[in-house]
Amino acid sequence: MSSKAMRHPLLLALCLLGPVGVACAGVTAEKTRVVFSAKNSEASLQVLNQNSYPVVVQTWVDDGEMSSTPDTTQAPIIPLPAIFRMEPGEQRNLRLIYSGEALPKDRESLFWLNLYEIPPRSNAPQSPDATRLTITLRTQMKVLFRPVQLQSAPHTINQQLQFTLQNTASTPTLRIDNPTPYFATLSTIKVKIGATDLAVQDGMIAPFAQQTLPFKQPGSIHSEAGAQVEFTRVDDEGNLIPGTAKLMQ
Structure with missing residues (x-):
């Protein structure tokens, strides 16, 4: 049985819940994402086998296609070693090598x-009528390729994001504009209108792009003067950086 992790702002340790019990990925990384600077030809990442048994680990980098495999991926970043064995409790250094393929120089690229x-x-040994289940787990984490000398610094992302209420029919949404050259991964987004807090689905907004996110509560929303958005953004180290912004209409 094979499993794939869904995309998420933080490191994705996939857990399968079912009648066979709980199976969680035991090979974990030291951080939630890798920020790969274009001025370097490689980056490194420590991984740890927290299982009580040895495992074989296969690694590859893709561009977001969930059906990718080591044989089909064409990403310009290559992890080494590509396949290796880890004993229980063993820590291993993983190298990420940039192939030199041309990438945009005015914004980050995501892998x-x-x-x-x-x-x-x-x-x-087991009885002839017994069924044996083997679970393989796939953990995925972001690799952000960052060009040198971008037009602004990462710590200014929160101040530059723009939030607009879109109240179409009975399905309100929140549009987020990201005018920066960085990917903005947001969580715990709340629109505060008076004494009311309205939760919004979290999301990731690409550089120089916009994304429309739904409210978690159904029904129309009417804004008023002074309404604002409170949110947290995941930074390079995986920390949650709080931010606030005026809600526009």
Whole structure:
């Protein structure tokens, strides 16, 4: 049985819940994302096997296509080693090598590092009618390729984001404009209108782009003077940086 993690702002440790119990990815990384500076030809990442058993780990980087495999991916970042064995509690250094392929110089490019974890096959005897289930787990994390000398600094992202209420029919949405050259990963977004807090679906906004996110509550929303948005943004280290902005209409 194979599983794939859904995309998420933080490191994705996939857990499968079912009648067989709980299976969580045991190979974890030291951080939630890798920021790859264009001035360097490689970056490194420490991974740890927290399982009580050895595993084989296969690695590759893709551009966001969920059906990608090590044989089909064409991302310009190559993880080494591509396949290796980890003993219980072992820590391993993973190198990410940039192939030199031309990428945009005015904005970040986003890729995904895949850690495909294969547990050992049990040799324990079992009855002829018994069923054996082997679970392989795939963890994914962001790799942000960052050109040098971008037009603004990452710590200014919160101040530059723009939020607009779109109240179309009975389905209100929040449009977020990102005029920066960085990917903005937002969580815990709330629109505060008077004494009312309205939660918005979290999301990631690409550089120089906009994204429309739905409110979690149904029904129309009527703004008023002084309404604002409170949010947190995930920074390079995985920390949550709080921000506020005026709600526009």
